[in-house]
Amino acid sequence: MASNKSDPDSLVIQSYLAGDKGSFNELVSRYERYIYNLTYRMTGNATDAADLTQEIFIHLYKKLVSFRGDAAFSTWLYRLATNYCKDWFRKESRRVPILEIDEAVLSDGGAGPSQLYEQKELQELVQSAILALPEDQRIAIILRDLRGYNYEDIANITDVPVGTVKSRLARARLKLAEKLAPTMERHGKINV
């Protein structure tokens, strides 16, 4: 592995590669939450997210020796994870269940559920809108808006030019805005 002192995970990985297998669990601790949230937002359900998270870390365990340190470990791990997710969707033609927002969730026009329920409903709506995006756009949105990566990082993770990231995000946000506009009006939280 090339030495990359600016990578906060560098020492842990070196320790792991030097034989301290327990260091793997340190990486698990640092990234399990990110990967679980990535897989949850990609699949929209906790069961698949749990399975995928485990499979991705098993994959990491086997592939970590090939990490060369050319990129930050987090970038490398996200690339591994997003590729794994895409592969997972391709296998056996898995399809993400898409809720029809208007029918499935907006059916009861705010008939007095508690604030918590409204918040939960809102989360469901946004998740449904994300699930309706094509995979590449979904990944771009998750990396940008939920993980806060800049365009260059997203380009590195997804192995496409920055311009492609820009257009994926633009298309994704237009779709999200169209789908979520009724929601925003209904919840009255944001005036459009």
Place this chain on the structure above:
Amino acid sequence: MNCEGTVDLLSAYIDDELAAEERQHVASHLGDCPNCQAQLTKLKNAVELVRGLDDLDVPAGVERALRQIVEDKPTGTSLAKRWLAMPKLRYLVATGAVAAIALVSLFSLTDTGKLDDKVAVKRAPSKYESKPGQGGPTDEYTYSQEMKEKNALLDHTVGPKGLAETHGATDYSGAAGSGQEEAYRHYEKALSTSVDEPWPTVLISRKDYDAASAGVLLDDIHKKTDGLYSVKDAGDRRVQTVNALLEKVTEQGGEGELLRDPINALLDRIKHAALPVYLEKAKFKKQDCWLIIIKWGLGDDKSVLRKTSLYVTDLSGWNIIHSASR
């Protein structure tokens, strides 16, 4: 710059990822164009909604499984075997056992008499029924025999072959083995060692409750589940318990997965250690409903969940029709 060119750049404008010159052009156009301003607001709102999504906790079972990886030392050729040994499978097996145990507690709860493991069972009206003469016969649920439970479990169990088919990549084309037999042994062991454990119950019925009869049900479950669960259980078993409930609903012809979020929302709403113990699809004042009973409590890990709450919701699980606590 025209509207079409501007709209294409608004997303990057929001992210401050435009070159200085482009940014200046966009800003200039926005100053003169109310339509593009409105579009910008719409996009910003969508971004805000996405960024407002919850950051989810990793389920405890997944955390444990991940820390098991380094112990199991998976390799390319033995991954399927390792899968059979890892917590994920144990979890599935446990879930199957949970379903079986739910069956036991259900019959214990509803006084249905001896379970004939060869024949499907029809349950007699229970004491919880508010108007036993109405609504026709109570052919609430038809249970399959024990072998069906086992087969259902094995259907859910990922054996080496299934794994290889699912993840056909080289890394996952591990050695074939006696995966189903092994899973079956796990299942039998779980079944034989856990019959005394309290587990949730699911019932599909045509009973028509009202507040009084629902209260009788709540009292009864409150007593039967007293002392069975601790605060620690609520932390450790929540995911498994919810999964068991949902699987049982699905097995009985419902769409269990649709109830996951409403039930989790109810558990979260209680804001203390909480576990669902009973789920019944029935009617409440002639309206189709779910009766969801949750044990909850406070204190340290060893504290017992002494409180019991009933939520009667519509079939979506989201809208509460009636609630009561003991």
